[in-house]
Amino acid sequence: MKTQHYTVPCALxxxxxxxxxxxxxxRRRFNRRGVAGLQQFSSYHHFITVTTIEKIILIAGNLCGLAGLFLLAVAGINHLKF
Known part of the structure; x- marks a missing residue:
């Protein structure tokens, strides 16, 4: 199967x-922290916008990680099977 050669690099x-x-x-969250350890924003609107966008990007990143693990599992199963 030709697609097997691309599975592991795509997963990684x-x-x-x-x-x-x-x-x-x-890192962005760490750099926003002040002396008290709380994240500091210039306004409430900025807080809502930034945290919402960060949550969406984090969810997309986590889905990428899960997809990569799934592809590695599929490649391992295919390697053992054939």
């Missing part, structure tokens, strides 16, 4: 993308 790419997204958003 999806997992790397997941880790990069989680790292980037975590």
């Amino acid at each position: 790419l999806l997992i790397a993308l997941c880790l990069f997204i989680r790292y980037s958003i975590g």
Whole structure:
């Protein structure tokens, strides 16, 4: 099967993308923290906008990670099966 050769690199790419997204958003959240340890925003509107966008991107990143793990599992099963 020709598609098997692309399964593992695509899976690793999806997992790397997941880790990069989680790292980037975590870093942004860390840099927004003040002395008291709370995230600081300039306005309530900015808070709602940024946190909503970050949540959507985090969900997409987590889905990429799950898809990558699923592809690795499928590749492993196909490798053992044939």
